[in-house]
Amino acid sequence: MKGETSWVSHCLDDISRSNGDFDSFAEVTDEGNKDNSPVLRVDLILPDDLLERILAYLPIASIFRVGCVCKRWHEIVSSRRFLWNVSPISSQKPWYFMFTSSDDPFGYAYDPVLRKWYEIELPYMVKTSRWFIASSSGLVCFMDNDTRSELYVCNLITKCCFRLREPPNLRFCDYSALAISVDRVSTNYEVTVVKSRQVPDNYFQWGLSIHVYDSVAMTWTTPVSEMLTGWRGGDESVICNGVLYFIIYSTGSFQEHRHGLVCYDLSGRVSGRSLLTRGFVSVPCSLTCGRLMNLKGELVMVGGIGKQDRQDIITGIGIWVLENGKEWKEVGRMPHRFFQGFGELDDVFASSGTDDLIYIQSYGAPALLVFDLKKNQWKWSQKCPVTKRFPLQLFSGFCFEPRLEISP
Secondary structure (H helix, E strand, O other): OOHHHHHHHHHHHHHHHHOOOOOOOOEEOOOOOOOOOOOOOOHHHHOOOHHHHHOOOOHHHHHHHOOOOHHHHHHHOOOOHHHHHHHHHOOOOOEEEEOOOOOOOOEEEEOOOOOOEEEEOOOOOOOOOOEEEEOOOOOEEOOOOOOOOOOOEEEOOOOOOEOOOOOOOOOOOOEEEEEEEEEOOOOOOOEEEEEEEEEEEEEEEEEEEEEEEEOOHHHHEEEEEEEEEEEEEEEEEEEOOOOOEEEEEEEOOOOOOOEEEEEOOOOOOOOOOOOOHEEEEOOOOEEEEEEEEEEOEEEEEEEEEEEOOOOOOOEEEEEEEEEOOEEEEEEEEEEEHHHHHOOOOOOOOOEEEOHHHHEEEEEOOOOOOEEOOOEEEEEEEEOOOOOOOOOOOOOEEEOOOOOOOOOO
């Protein structure tokens, strides 16, 4: 086995040298030199099944490059069999897509394995970076910010996209929270939208509804529609083990904290009691903001820690895991040197993650910090090619898994 691995590595070295001029992913690098030394064309001596096994060990970006080498390699990496076989062999860490501006839907994706940035294009229908975005298991869901009527589920690597039917009654709402959950075995998925709308002339009462899309039935349902007093919905939600979690925000000064968490079981669709009665979870401390994510089936929250007497002033960033559906366990806190590295950090920030990685980004700068939950390690990414062009320019991004075999 050791000899086979060594031989595969040798072949991969030959392949990477032979496809260096073929970039469908535009790699951002400072080096312009090319290796013009002669190389051995391994495709001339290897059968298809063996070449397929070798190519399956390549990173995602390299797979796209080798597809440009010749017709035979393109047919191999484009075949359905290869796409399904590559996933269990080539384990990919989640990438982070950073927008180049607060308006345009352009940006770069960061690969934490190779520590490189790639210039990739979002689907043409995504017209601005201000769309709602959620991801799960290789699929990314986009919802327009203006009408909430355009929803697309896409694979950013293969560029395969599908438009969902328009959800009911979302055109008229003040806040929306988008989430998607993909079954890794069947590749079926659910999309949820938590809608919140203020009662006219009453800031303390807000209507809240949950809308669920089933990819098998290709229909929307609205299992929850009720009135909240003293709380409103927001734009933060995630699905974890069949349970929808979303953050709510206090609309009065009588609450202990400005934030709360609500959980709703998508499988049981329990009714009869209000969401706040059956599914409310207190936050671990006073927060300036909270970001939810699903890391290997565990609900994780990254939050800005507020001052005791001024909850809108951030003093640090903590990471918590929800245990037994009720108790928060702190699993990480950003060291002060990294916290200072953001410069002037706002009370809110962008953060998303999956697998074992959590990405944290300041809205005011293109710096990207990566936290490895398994290794308990903080690390800056390679410098992003995005540059700040004016003082009030804002930056944002999202995390997604690069996968070839899944389609909406």
